[in-house]
Amino acid sequence: MSGLALPVMPDAGVAPSLPPTETPSAILGTYARAPLTVVDGHGAELIASDGRRYLDFTSGIAVNALGYGDPGLQSVLQDAASGLIHVSNLFRTEPAEELAQWLVMHSFADKVFFCNSGAEANEGAFKFARRWARAVGGPVKHEIVALRGSFHGRLFASLAATDRPRYRAPFRPLAGGVTIAERDLGRLADTLVPETTAALVVEPVQGEGGVRVFDPGWLRELRSLTAERRIALMLDEVQCGLGRTGWLFAYERAGIEPDLLALAKPLAGGLPMGAVLLNGEIAASIEAGDHGSTFGGGPFVSAVARYVVERIAEPALLQSVREHGEWLSATLNRLAEASPHVRGIRGVGLIWGIDIAMRAAPIIDAARETGLLILSAGDHTLRLLPPLTITRPDLERGIGILYSVLV
Ligand SMILES: Cc1ncc(COP(=O)(O)O)c(C=O)c1O
Incomplete structure (x- = not known):
C-alpha cells in the first residue's frame, strides 16, 4: 500500500520530508500516540x-482484517472510486442494496441499517431496541442493560453503556436509561425486568475490557432469559465479529441468534462504515424518519465492504x-x-x-x-x-x- 499524501514543502530545493515525530502535532491529543509515523x-x-x-x-x-496492500482490495477500491462515491439515502444504490442483501443472506437478520462507525452502530441499535420495546411494552420499557467490563463506544449513549469510569466521569451526565450489570446470571435475572428493560447489550468477546470470551453456554442462557422476558438481545460484534473469532459472526460459535447486531471496524476494509442488523420484528417497528445517517451505506464504501465480507466469509x-x-x-x-x-x-x-x-x-x-x-x-x-x-x-x-x- 502506498500513496499516502505527504505535505509538499514549499521551499524549492529541499526534499519533501515528513515532520519528525517529536514535533508538536496539530491533531487533538485524544490518543496517547506511539513515537512512530x-x-x-x-x-x-x-x-x-x-x-x-x-x-x-x-x-x-x-x-485491517485483510492486512495491508491486499491486491484484491486495492483493485476493488480503484474500480469503486471510478463510480459513484456518495448518493443520499433518499435514493437506492445497487452497491448498498447488494451489501444489505448479502448480510441478510448470511446472518439472522431481515434488515440492515448502515452508518459510519461502531459507536454509531450501537447508538442506532439502542434506538431501534427502544422503538420496538415501546411498541410492545409502552414507554416504561426503555432501559438498556450493558455488562461489567463492556465497551460500546464514546458517544453519549454508547458511553453510558461502557464500563470505564475514566472515560465516563468527565462527561457526565451521560444518556439516561442505561444500566451496567454484573456478568452473573443470577444477578442479571434480577436486573432484566420484562416491564422496564428494552435490551441487553453484550460483546460475545469483550475486547477493550480485557479480551473476555464469553462461554457459549452462558450466551445461550442469556438468549433464553431475554427471549422469555421479551427483551431484545443485542450483540456488539464491532470488534469480535466478521471473522475475528474464526466464525463470520461471533454469535455462531454459541449457536444462538441475536435480535440486533452491531458491526463496524473491518466491514469496509479501512473505510469508515458501521451496520446494524435487525430481526424482522424489530425492523417492522421502525418507520421512515426514526433514524438516519447522511453518509451511511454510500455506494463507494458499500462496494468495498461487499468485497471484504465475501473475502472474510471464505x-x-x-x-x-x-x-x-x-x-x-x-x-x-x-x-x-x-x-x-x-x-x-x-x-x-x-x-x-x-x-x-x-x-x-x-x-x-x-x-x-x-x-x-x-x-x-x-x-x-x-x-x-x-x-x-x-x-x-x-x-x-x-x-x-x-x-x-x-x-
Ligand atoms: C466492541 C466495540 N464496540 C464499539 C466500539 C466503538 O467503535 P468506533 O470507535 O468505531 O466508534 C469499539 C471500538 O473499539 C468496540 O471495540
Missing part, C-alpha cells in the same frame, strides 16, 4: 518514516483463523508457564489477551522497540489482534518477539 504497509507489516518495519498485531484495532480463511487460534492457545499457555510476568491468557481465533503482573504500557513499548506492535486492553492486559490473513511464520515471529520481551 507510519508511511506504508504490506501484508502484516507496517513501515515507519525512518524505514523500520514492524510486525503489526494491532490491525488498526481490528480494522471457509478457508475462517478455518485458518480457527487453526491459528488453537495454535495461539497452546503457544501462549507455554509463554504463561515460561514467563514470571504472565498471569493468564484468554482468547479465541485471532483475538487474545495476556494478563501481566506489571503495567502493559512499558511492555508494549519494549515490543515495539523489538519490531512488534501490540495493544493493551486495560492497564494490565496485552491485546493481540493480528490481521486475519496473517501467515503462520509471521505469527511465530511475533510470538517470538513477545517471548523475548516477557521471558
Whole structure:
C-alpha cells in the first residue's frame, strides 16, 4: 500500500520530508500516540518514516482484517472510486442494496441499517431496541442493560453503556436509561425486568475490557432469559465479529441468534462504515424518519465492504483463523508457564489477551522497540489482534518477539 499524501514543502530545493515525530502535532491529543509515523504497509507489516518495519498485531484495532496492500482490495477500491462515491439515502444504490442483501443472506437478520462507525452502530441499535420495546411494552420499557467490563463506544449513549469510569466521569451526565450489570446470571435475572428493560447489550468477546470470551453456554442462557422476558438481545460484534473469532459472526460459535447486531471496524476494509442488523420484528417497528445517517451505506464504501465480507466469509480463511487460534492457545499457555510476568491468557481465533503482573504500557513499548506492535486492553492486559490473513511464520515471529520481551 502506498500513496499516502505527504505535505509538499514549499521551499524549492529541499526534499519533501515528513515532520519528525517529536514535533508538536496539530491533531487533538485524544490518543496517547506511539513515537512512530507510519508511511506504508504490506501484508502484516507496517513501515515507519525512518524505514523500520514492524510486525503489526494491532490491525488498526481490528480494522485491517485483510492486512495491508491486499491486491484484491486495492483493485476493488480503484474500480469503486471510478463510480459513484456518495448518493443520499433518499435514493437506492445497487452497491448498498447488494451489501444489505448479502448480510441478510448470511446472518439472522431481515434488515440492515448502515452508518459510519461502531459507536454509531450501537447508538442506532439502542434506538431501534427502544422503538420496538415501546411498541410492545409502552414507554416504561426503555432501559438498556450493558455488562461489567463492556465497551460500546464514546458517544453519549454508547458511553453510558461502557464500563470505564475514566472515560465516563468527565462527561457526565451521560444518556439516561442505561444500566451496567454484573456478568452473573443470577444477578442479571434480577436486573432484566420484562416491564422496564428494552435490551441487553453484550460483546460475545469483550475486547477493550480485557479480551473476555464469553462461554457459549452462558450466551445461550442469556438468549433464553431475554427471549422469555421479551427483551431484545443485542450483540456488539464491532470488534469480535466478521471473522475475528474464526466464525463470520461471533454469535455462531454459541449457536444462538441475536435480535440486533452491531458491526463496524473491518466491514469496509479501512473505510469508515458501521451496520446494524435487525430481526424482522424489530425492523417492522421502525418507520421512515426514526433514524438516519447522511453518509451511511454510500455506494463507494458499500462496494468495498461487499468485497471484504465475501473475502472474510471464505471457509478457508475462517478455518485458518480457527487453526491459528488453537495454535495461539497452546503457544501462549507455554509463554504463561515460561514467563514470571504472565498471569493468564484468554482468547479465541485471532483475538487474545495476556494478563501481566506489571503495567502493559512499558511492555508494549519494549515490543515495539523489538519490531512488534501490540495493544493493551486495560492497564494490565496485552491485546493481540493480528490481521486475519496473517501467515503462520509471521505469527511465530511475533510470538517470538513477545517471548523475548516477557521471558
Ligand atoms: C466492541 C466495540 N464496540 C464499539 C466500539 C466503538 O467503535 P468506533 O470507535 O468505531 O466508534 C469499539 C471500538 O473499539 C468496540 O471495540
